[in-house]
Amino acid sequence: MIVRAPATSANIGPGFDCAGVALDLWNELELTDGGGVVVEGEGAGELPADFSNLAVQAYSLLAEASGKRFRFLNRIPLESGLGSSAAAIALGLRAAAPSAGDEELLALGLSLEPHADNLAAALAGGVTLTWEGRIAKIADTLPLQPVVVLPTARVSTETSRDALPSEVTHGDAVFSLARAALLGAGVASGSAELFAAALDDRVHEPYRETALVRELRAEPPSGARGATLSGSGPSVIVWADDAAPCAAELERRYPEHRILALSVSPGGAHV
Numbered sequence: 001m002i003v004r005a006p007a008t009s010a011n012i013g014p015g016f017d018c019a020g021v022a023l024d025l026w027n028e029l030e031l032t033d034g035g036g037v038v039v040e041g042e043g044a045g046e047l048p049a050d051f052s053n054l055a056v057q058a059y060s061l062l063a064e065a066s067g068k069r070f071r072f073l074n075r076i077p078l079e080s081g082l083g084s085s086a087a088a089i090a091l092g093l094r095a096a097a098p099s100a101g102d103e104e105l106l107a108l109g110l111s112l113e114p115h116a117d118n119l120a121a122a123l124a125g126g127v128t129l130t131w132e133g134r135i136a137k138i139a140d141t142l143p144l145q146p147v148v149v150l151p152t153a154r155v156s157t158e159t160s161r162d163a164l165p166s167e168v169t170h171g172d173a174v175f176s177l178a179r180a181a182l183l184g185a186g187v188a189s190g191s192a193e194l195f196a197a198a199l200d201d202r203v204h205e206p207y208r209e210t211a212l213v214r215e216l217r218a219e220p221p222s223g224a225r226g227a228t229l230s231g232s233g234p235s236v237i238v239w240a241d242d243a244a245p246c247a248a249e250l251e252r253r254y255p256e257h258r259i260l261a262l263s264v265s266p267g268g269a270h271v
Contacts, residue, residue: 001031001032003028003029004028004269005086005122005269006083006265008021009023010083010115011117013199013201013228014177015129015183016201017115017117018129019128020083020117022126022127026076027076031071032069034067035069040074041075043074047074053070058091058109062096062100063096079155081230082231083118087269089113089122090122094269102120102124105123116130120135126265126268127140139190143195144192144196144240146238146263147259148260149212149236150258154234155232164207173202175200180198196226199226208229212234223240223241225241243261
């Protein structure tokens with residue numbers, strides 16, 4: 001059995017902890033009879049090569065892992081804001097239950113990954129909203145194209161969340177609620193204008209903002225309509241009308257970073 005799960009970008013600006021999008025960058029699991037765990041690609045030599053591996057833990061929630069051989073080929077960088085943990089969980093769950101519903105798997109996966117926005121998008125694909133264990137897939141694509149700027153530094157989700165305040169002002173809440181409404185309208189309608197107008201936030205991004213985010217917003221590359229922190233970072237998504245020239249300019253500006261021109265994946269984890 002070969003199972004694939006996509007990278008994801010959560011939040012998309014004001015959609016904090018509820019919005020996510022699947023990206024066309026895939027981790028794979030080859031599941032065969034035998035024994036052992038093999039990790040290749042991103043995280044090789046670092047991720048557990050035994051049954052404590054997160055994907056194997058996810059598999060074990062639904063099926064017996066002993067007697068199986070798990071071979072992983074990972075393409076999603078670790079602690080990058082691109083949902084590597086969610087992809088691992090989605091791989092294990094989908095391998096154990098190929099025909100199970102996305103919400104059923106989400107409920108199980110949340111015991112391992114408390115951030116439903118990434119996991120929902122990894123399972124369902126496209127652009128998703130999640131709340132109280134529910135998943136709504138509201139579009140297969142987005143009106144602007146994502147270009148990932150990926151620094152070499154890593155950021156753990158837990159460390160990033162520790163920087164968030166327990167309260168925000170009424171004004172900041174209203175600002176972000178308005179942008180969240182624009183985000184949903186822009187995605188559902190396919191309007192680039194509404195989507196671009198939504199790409200700002202005052203609930204989480206100001207407390208996670210980096211020099212890279214500030215630079216990309218102050219001096220956007222040609223054709224860019226906005227930039228959002230991907231998940232808790234450090235990756236930044238530049239949203240462009242045309243990804244290719246935007247990515248080329250970013251490669252010239254940031255030779256020390258990885259630049260990934262990705263498309264939205266309409267499908268999620270699958271066999």
